Amino acid sequence: MIMIFGIPGPLLFGQLLLGLINGAFYAMLSLGLAVIFGMLNIINFAHGALFMMGAFCSWMLLNYLGIGYFPALILAPLIIGAFGIVLEKTLISRLYKLDHLYGLLLTFGLALVIEGLFRNAYGSSGLPYRIPQVLTGATDLGFMFMPNYRGWVVLCAAVVCFATWAIIEKTSLGATLRAATENAPLVQAFGVNVPRLITLTYGGGIALAAFAGVLAAPIYSVNPNMGTNFINTVFAVVVIGGMGSILGSIVTGFALGVVEGLTKVFYPQASATVVFVVMVIILLTRPRGLFGKAA
Amino acid sequence: MFGFSRAQTIAFLVMVALIVVCPFILYPVFLMRVLCIALFACAFNLMIGYVGLLSFGHAAFFGMGSYVAAWTIKFWHVDASIAIVLGGATGAFLGLCLGYLAIRRSGIYFAMITLALAQMVYFFCLEAPFTGGEDGIQQVPRGKLFGFIDLSNDMTMYCLVASVFLGGFLLIHRIIHSPFGQVLKGIRENEPRATSLGYRTDDYKLIAFVLSSMLAGVAGGTKALVFGIATLTDVHYATSGEVVLTTLLGGLGTVFGPAMGALVIVTMENYLAQFGAWVTVTQGVIFIVCVLAFRRGIVGEIGGRLKINL
Numbered sequence: 001m002i003m004i005f006g007i008p009g010p011l012l013f014g015q016l017l018l019g020l021i022n023g024a025f026y027a028m029l030s031l032g033l034a035v036i037f038g039m040l041n042i043i044n045f046a047h048g049a050l051f052m053m054g055a056f057c058s059w060m061l062l063n064y065l066g067i068g069y070f071p072a073l074i075l076a077p078l079i080i081g082a083f084g085i086v087l088e089k090t091l092i093s094r095l096y097k098l099d100h101l102y103g104l105l106l107t108f109g110l111a112l113v114i115e116g117l118f119r120n121a122y123g124s125s126g127l128p129y130r131i132p133q134v135l136t137g138a139t140d141l142g143f144m145f146m147p148n149y150r151g152w153v154v155l156c157a158a159v160v161c162f163a164t165w166a167i168i169e170k171t172s173l174g175a176t177l178r179a180a181t182e183n184a185p186l187v188q189a190f191g192v193n194v195p196r197l198i199t200l201t202y203g204g205g206i207a208l209a210a211f212a213g214v215l216a217a218p219i220y221s222v223n224p225n226m227g228t229n230f231i232n233t234v235f236a237v238v239v240i241g242g243m244g245s246i247l248g249s250i251v252t253g254f255a256l257g258v259v260e261g262l263t264k265v266f267y268p269q270a271s272a273t274v275v276f277v278v279m280v281i282i283l284l285t286r287p288r289g290l291f292g293k294a295a
Numbered sequence: 296m297f298g299f300s301r302a303q304t305i306a307f308l309v310m311v312a313l314i315v316v317c318p319f320i321l322y323p324v325f326l327m328r329v330l331c332i333a334l335f336a337c338a339f340n341l342m343i344g345y346v347g348l349l350s351f352g353h354a355a356f357f358g359m360g361s362y363v364a365a366w367t368i369k370f371w372h373v374d375a376s377i378a379i380v381l382g383g384a385t386g387a388f389l390g391l392c393l394g395y396l397a398i399r400r401s402g403i404y405f406a407m408i409t410l411a412l413a414q415m416v417y418f419f420c421l422e423a424p425f426t427g428g429e430d431g432i433q434q435v436p437r438g439k440l441f442g443f444i445d446l447s448n449d450m451t452m453y454c455l456v457a458s459v460f461l462g463g464f465l466l467i468h469r470i471i472h473s474p475f476g477q478v479l480k481g482i483r484e485n486e487p488r489a490t491s492l493g494y495r496t497d498d499y500k501l502i503a504f505v506l507s508s509m510l511a512g513v514a515g516g517t518k519a520l521v522f523g524i525a526t527l528t529d530v531h532y533a534t535s536g537e538v539v540l541t542t543l544l545g546g547l548g549t550v551f552g553p554a555m556g557a558l559v560i561v562t563m564e565n566y567l568a569q570f571g572a573w574v575t576v577t578q579g580v581i582f583i584v585c586v587l588a589f590r591r592g593i594v595g596e597i598g599g600r601l602k603i604n605l
């Protein structure tokens with residue numbers, strides 16, 4: 001057996017993979033937060049709740065309608081994204097002229113309502129969601145066995161993150177979006193329907209969270225608290241990465257997941273807090289975050 | 296009186312009268328919970344109302360104050376007053392550490408950083424041996440005040456809690472009406488201008504944060520004595536959310552709002568406790584309604600109608 005720093009190789013790589021998976025979720029969630037923040041200037045506290053709704057949506061599709069995992073991977077983000085658009089149109093859009101803190105309070109309230117309703121309906125113990133047949137089993141990579149589903153999650157997350165980055169940085173829609181982030185009135189003067197752009201951005205960010213939720217459903221049990229467990233760490237990730245760049249939030253998300261995985265190998269007690277410790281160090285040395293622009 | 300305006304003096308006297316009369320009509324333990332949450336909300340309001348910084352991590356100070364007071368009175372058998380003071384000191388020290396980091400950013404970032412730091416405190420409490428993990432510190436005796444006043448009687452305890460609340464309330468009032476408080480309001484309105492006038496705004500913000508977290512620690516310590524228990528719930532971020540809600544409902548930046556909010560929220564929780572998660576749903580709905588239609592809160596709305604500052 002290979003030993004690395006006195007740790008058995010398979011254990012080290014196993015935890016690294018787990019870290020990479022957590023990192024994949026951090027990346028997708030913080031990416032959505034960053035995109036929404038860029039356009040709407042609000043921190044979407046309901047992000048965790050909508051991530052949880054994504055997982056529940058796939059569970060419901062399977063158990064009530066018999067729709068399997070792969071269609072759910074497309075359908076759930078669409079359904080929850082549409083729900084996000086409704087939320088933006090009916091509630092959040094009323095707050096754009098006010099202090100940004102009100103947006104935070106409103107979305108926090110939304111998160112409480114959504115989680116409370118799901119807890120009432122489904123309890124907090126969690127529902128099982130099986131890994132699809134094709135993705136069960138494991139592959140021997142030579143240095144470790146990798147469960148196929150976990151590899152699939154990392155692959156999917158990487159593809160989706162890259163696609164989001166490409167849409168925002170390389171397409172004309174993305175260019176309009178970035179321009180509207182910089183100066184909305186000017187873009188509106190050029191004839192772009194900025195309010196609709198804002199709505200679609202919110203829907204897109206939510207769809208991203210819901211997609212992460214579907215990916216998470218077979219790994220973690222589907223329960224109403226799954227979002228909050230993640231989102232507090234994701235906020236720390238966002239502070240570390242800074243809100244400035246799309247690529248920044250993707251890289252920071254994956255990197256912190258790996259850091260967390262490594263901590264689990266070398267000093268398990270600190271694994272829950274290591275992200276926050278990194279945040280403290282970043283705040284002391286570079287307050288605006290690794291990739292953040294000057295305030 | 297103490298820099299109160301006339302309307303505020305009347306409101307203050309009404310509040311004191313209610314504090315004196317209520318324990319003869321209502322259940323004292325319920326009222327003590329209201330007063331503890333009210334002090335906690337007043338401490339929180341000092342930051343959001345007068346410095347303009349929304350802290351989403353005040354549960355850390357409340358919870359740690361609660362743990363330390365419970366621990367010292369149970370295992371060191373200190374006097375009740377010492378336990379509460381130690382709770383406050385813990386809050387202040389923790390506030391100094393977390394505040395030093397958090398005031399580097401403002402607005403939304405400040406909220407996220409305080410939330411994340413408080414989450415770190417939560418994980419610390421989950422792992423640390425002295426907190427008792429999931430069980431918390433239970434069966435904490437109320438002990439004696441100044442060595443001879445037995446606090447096991449609910450009415451005696453109520454007198455102590457009421458004095459602590461009124462002391463904290465008047466302290467906050469004194470702070471915001473001092474020259475220091477005026478500078479804080481100046482920072483809230485226009486920080487660059489305060490800086491250009493030669494004020495070291497970071498120092499002011501940090502001192503305000505420490506004062507606020509100290510009072511949150513006092514509230515937590517008092518709560519631990521009243522209920523004889525200190526648990527993870529007190530440091531959980533839901534408690535941070537609850538204090539935000541309490542203050543928002545009562546009226547951000549009003550003098551009497553937090554106390555009013557505490558009365559309404561604790562009453563509501565009392566009645567809804569049997570319905571499980573519906574408490575969370577109701578809290579969320581109140582958040583949404585307050586933000587969309589009721590931003591001045593109960594006291595702010597009353598004050599606005601009567602054209603007075605409450």
